[in-house]
């Protein structure tokens with residue numbers, strides 16, 4: 001166990017990137033064998049989404065440094081809910097509580113991204129994919145990357161989570177995010193069991209449906225319990241799911257530069273009106 005803590009405490013961004021790339025590679029190959037959607041050019045589709053890695057690296061790295069500084073500060077000054085509310089030393093319980101707290105933070109963040117118009121235009125870039133597969137996970141506007149990490153930073157500060165807890169959670173989160181975007185589905189009976197606690201591809205595909213109210217449901221990141229608790233969980237048969245966003249012009253979301261401009265074009269149009 002001590003070795004695991006050591007690994008988690010002293011692991012770097014490179015370790016996280018390596019794990020991300022390995023899971024991506026596995027998911028990509030599972031899709032090649034068991035993918036549901038056909039009739040699209042998978043490599044061309046992925047090529048557009050992969051370009052978001054380039055603009056995402058710098059803000060992700062900067063925010064990573066801020067995470068570390070914040071966790072050092074909260075650790076030194078004993079700040080945060082975990083420190084004040086819990087007097088347990090059991091690492092597993094501490095991790096479980098920090099995981100649930102951070103996952104709840106992600107749920108709130110996701111709801112806000114859908115409900116605040118200006119923020120939605122950044123998040124809509126992720127939703128603008130007309131085929132959802134594992135590469136859709138990468139499709140995130142750098143503006144949203146910064147906003148998301150600011151929320152996580154605030155949540156880390158409030159919770160007082162330690163570095164190894166946040167790092168282990170990030171590993172679970174990136175794995176889960178890749179899995180739920182896969183162009184595959186769980187059999188209904190298995191999905192009923194897994195989705196009791198976790199977000200599954202079956203649930204997240206409904207979130208990518210082009211129309212409300214389905215776009216505004218299944219906000220959960222790793223856990224589905226928040227959607228159950230706040231009444232935002234819904235289902236739709238796969239045959240009825242159409243990916244995309246009804247308010248967006250499909251022709252404006254076919255190139256990397258049109259997607260990068262998308263949030264600002266909407267903003268300027270609103271200002272002019």
Ligand SMILES: [Zn+2]
Nearest residue numbers: 110114123207
């Ligand atoms: Zn969303």
Ligand SMILES: [Zn+2]
Nearest residue numbers: 126181204208
């Ligand atoms: Zn998604």
